[in-house]
Amino acid sequence: MSDLVLPEALRGVEPVRSIRTPARLEYTFTAGQATSRFLRGISRKKILGERCGVCGKVILPPRGSCPNDGVPTSEQVELPDRGIVTTFCVVNVKFSGSAMELPYVCATVVPDGSDMGLFGMVQEIPFDQIRMGMRVEAVWVDDDDLTHDLASIKWWRPTGEPDADYESYREHV
Amino acid sequence: MSEAEILSAPLVLEYPFKRTVGPVQSAFLTGLxxxxxxxxRAEDGRVLCPPVEYDPVTSAELTELVELPATGRVTTWSWEPAPRAGQPLDHPFAWALVQIDGADTGLLHALDAGSPDxxxxxxxxxxxxxxxxxxxxTDIACFEPAGDEEGGQ
Incomplete structure (x- = not known):
């Protein structure tokens, strides 16, 4: 550090070392037609994707169009609430507002029949046993607590089925 | 609620950032x-307020901190008619670039002036x-008019 020349009055006082610079953004989030359909499904414990009429892929969560082909999606597809962990990370850093006990695992889960994954947490298994290809199923909140929010899926838990072969999901990693 | 109705909901994104300030900002904030x-003091003799760590012309490391008075003059400003949460004042004010007496650059802050007139x-x-x-x-709550005072260059 440089040798600062300070005014007399500041020599020997405890220096400021850091500042807080919080950023806060307040929105009204408007879901749009496709996401509204999806969230309405979630509130009924249904996972709804939408199929592209050109490439045939199932987009999840649906945005009303195919990101590959740029065309409106043509068909709604009800997906099962079980699938495969394709990627995950172990979270070791607490952030404000989170009540989660550390460490915990966030993962991308691709439901069977979907070509894209949902972001969620994996629980009911020690964090260091979670792996790519693991078969999981959704754990929903109580029916009274279901709402238009992906948080209606509390987390995903292992089904105990054999892991999926890497080749079967490598396209989704 | 109809099936065709578009959903909307409040969403708040908040990041509780904290950062270290470096030696010169540290001195400035300790001073406040x-x-x-x-x-x-820059290499060409100008005084920069707020102070910076490196000379904006030569990139040399700057080390000579200079005590300045708590007075200055407005070099440019813009009226804020509807302050938002977290801004310096909760009633309409001016955002002003204030050239502190003895300094050659401007400090951005709120000016509590009552009206743009x-x-x-x-x-x-x-x-x-x-x-x-x-x-x-924010240790400076804001600036306020000082028309009654002598001073400046």
Whole structure:
């Protein structure tokens, strides 16, 4: 550090070392037609994707169009609430507002029949046993607590089925 | 609710950032906490306030901090008719670039002037200190008109 020349009055006082610079953004989030359909499904414990009429892929969560082909999606597809962990990370850093006990695992889960994954947490298994290809199923909140929010899926838990072969999901990693 | 209705909901994104400030900002903020405005002397002799760590012309490391008065003049300004949460004042005010007396550059802050009719480029202003200071730019609550005072260049 440089040798600062300070005014007399500041020599020997405890220096400021850091500042807080919080950023806060307040929105009204408007879901749009496709996401509204999806969230309405979630509130009924249904996972709804939408199929592209050109490439045939199932987009999840649906945005009303195919990101590959740029065309409106043509068909709604009800997906099962079980699938495969394709990627995950172990979270070791607490952030404000989170009540989660550390460490915990966030993962991308691709439901069977979907070509894209949902972001969620994996629980009911020690964090260091979670792996790519693991078969999981959704754990929903109580029916009274279901709402238009992906948080209606509390987390995903292992089904105990054999892991999926890497080749079967490598396209989704 | 109809099936066709578009859903919407409030969403708040908040990041509780904290960062270290480096030696020169540290001195500046420590000065504010102690009720003192500091500038830094550049290689060409100009005084920069707020102070910077490196010379904007030569990139040399700057080390000579200079105590300045808590008065200055407005070099440019813009009226804020509808302050948002977290801004320096909860009633309409001016965002002003204040050239502190003895400095050659401007410090951006709020000016509590009542109405835009009361603000002019070149007007005299002084620091209104916060009663509780912690080493942050908010230790200056705002600037206020000081038309009654002599001073400046």
């Amino acid at each position: 906490r102690e009720g003192m405005v500091l500038g830094v 009361e603000v002019t480029t070149g007007m005299r202003v002084r620091v209104r200190w916060n009663d509780e200071r912690e080493g942050a730019i």
